[in-house]
Amino acid sequence: MxxxxxxxxxxxxxxxxxxxxxxxxxxxxxxxxxxxxxxxxxxxxxxxxxxxxxxxxxxxxxxxxxxxxxxxGALPFLHYQNARLLMGAPDRGDGRADDGVSxxxxxxxxxxxxxxxxxxxxxxxxxxxxxxxxxxxxxxxxxxxxxxxxxxxxxxxxxxxxxxxxxxxxxxxxxxxxPRYTNHLAYRFLVPADQAEPFMALGRSAIFIGPKRTFNRYTMAGGKVVNCAGLVETDEVVGEGWSISASRDEVARAFAGWHPDVLGLIEQAGPIIKWGLYDxxxxxxxxxxxxxxxxxxxxxxxxxxxxxxxxxxxxxxxxxxxxxxxxxxxxxxxxxxxxxxxxxxxxxxxxxxxxxxxxxxxxxxxxxxxxxxxxxxxxxxxxxxxxx
Ligand SMILES: Cc1cc2nc3c(=O)[nH]c(=O)nc-3n(C[C@H](O)[C@H](O)[C@H](O)COP(=O)(O)OP(=O)(O)OC[C@H]3O[C@@H](n4cnc5c(N)ncnc54)[C@H](O)[C@@H]3O)c2cc1C
CATH class of the missing domain: 3.50.50.60 (FAD/NAD(P)-binding domain)
Structure with a gap:
């Protein structure tokens, strides 16, 4: 220029x-x-x-x-209640081996x-x-x-x-x-890896698939934190951005009856952000x-x-x-x-x-x-x- x-x-x-x-x-x-x-x-x-x-x-x-x-991680799809493998392979990597350039x-x-x-x-x-x-x-x-x-x-x-x-x-x-609201919202939160550990036996990454909702969790930040995102179809209209919060009770209600690992992570959640999804x-x-x-x-x-x-x-x-x-x-x-x-x-x-x-x-x-x-x-x- x-x-x-x-x-x-x-x-x-x-x-x-x-x-x-x-x-x-x-x-x-x-x-x-x-x-x-x-x-x-x-x-x-x-x-x-x-x-x-x-x-x-x-x-x-x-x-x-x-x-x-x-x-x-491999992000395998798992059944939301019994964790049956629906797609992909279980993720057994430890999340730490990285040469930094691959x-x-x-x-x-x-x-x-x-x-x-x-x-x-x-x-x-x-x-x-x-x-x-x-x-x-x-x-x-x-x-x-x-x-x-x-x-x-x-x-x-x-x-x-x-x-x-x-x-x-x-x-x-x-x-x-x-923008058009898609009638979906995302709950996003983090759990320190030591608190998440009892709920990660199925591997360090997974997406639990249930009716009209999914729960995605993966290890990040050098293995120190687990990132969780629950995506939910809903009639509730929610704005987008990092400023809308949700309680653990609200998220637990959205995933009631799901696998104990999902519910355990929700129980350990730090601050939860609620984000409407717009197209x-x-x-x-x-x-x-x-x-x-x-x-x-x-x-x-x-x-x-x-x-x-x-x-x-x-x-x-x-x-x-x-x-x-x-x-x-x-x-x-x-x-x-x-x-x-x-x-x-x-x-x-x-x-x-x-x-x-x-x-x-x-x-x-x-x-x-x-x-x-x-x-x-x-x-x-x-x-x-x-x-x-
Ligand atoms: C639920 C959800 C999950 C997501 N998951 C993923 C994922 O797993 N992987 C992925 O890659 N992406 C994901 N994304 C998308 C990702 O977060 C964004 O695409 C990415 O941050 C966009 O980068 P950006 O630089 O365009 O904007 P941003 O990173 O949002 O930065 C915009 C900046 O502009 C500033 N700003 C805003 N208005 C003004 C103004 N008027 N004047 C001056 N500054 C201003 C803001 O403060 C901010 O710092 C997700 C998004 C959502 C909603």
Missing amino acids: RTNDPVLVIGAGLGGLTAAIALARAGLSVEVHEAASELRETGAGLTLGRGAQHVFRDLGIQREVAAIACPA DIVRHCYRADLQTVLIAAAERLGVAIQTGRRLIGLEQNAGKVIARFADGSSASGSVLVGADGVRSAVRALLFPGDE RTPLPRWSVGRVTLLGDAAHAMLPFLGAGAAMAIEDGWALARALQLEPEVETALARYEAARRPRTELLHAMSKRQGEVTQAINPDTFVPSTAPLSNEAVMGFNPVEAGV
């Missing part, structure tokens, strides 16, 4: 920080503006597909990420990953401004100006909306785009002039494939690469979209389909021929090799 004006990244989440690191490594000036007043722990467990690992390797931080992660899927805690990415960005001299909630933007042929709720503003060559699932940048670019129609484009979107802001998807974070990370890398290669901003943004829209649209559709297939399984009559879709298209892609 032919300018010394900074790229303004709005949001210090996983995609925004990855973009900032990649931009700084490419020698481009970058500022990150984050709404939160401090970068505190938010979120739960994440699956990092192989595409994200390729990005981290290219950015020189793969070992740091592996150090806070665990190799992903091309494997990993699980990690979102807050740990964010900490690694912030440290990497700061080492490269990236300024991360907190307390900067974007509320407006203007652009002309030469620059873009971001306006923040605290009355401040920033000026740059490009503005990247990496501001998550309820993106202000997306709402400003494409007003009237309403969004993929946007026909992500960019207007000098402004574009990435990650959940561009293409929030249902969580049934655990691919959202990896897509945000891959987007961040691809956007930086396009801005590095193309002298003109709008050509670079077009090149970025062309590289990323087909893949994220595929993942969006596959995630939705995976949810429908999993929720339709009758665990009492299930036979493996009705197996859910293969994850290879998600996990096998190398965005660095594919380029932009």
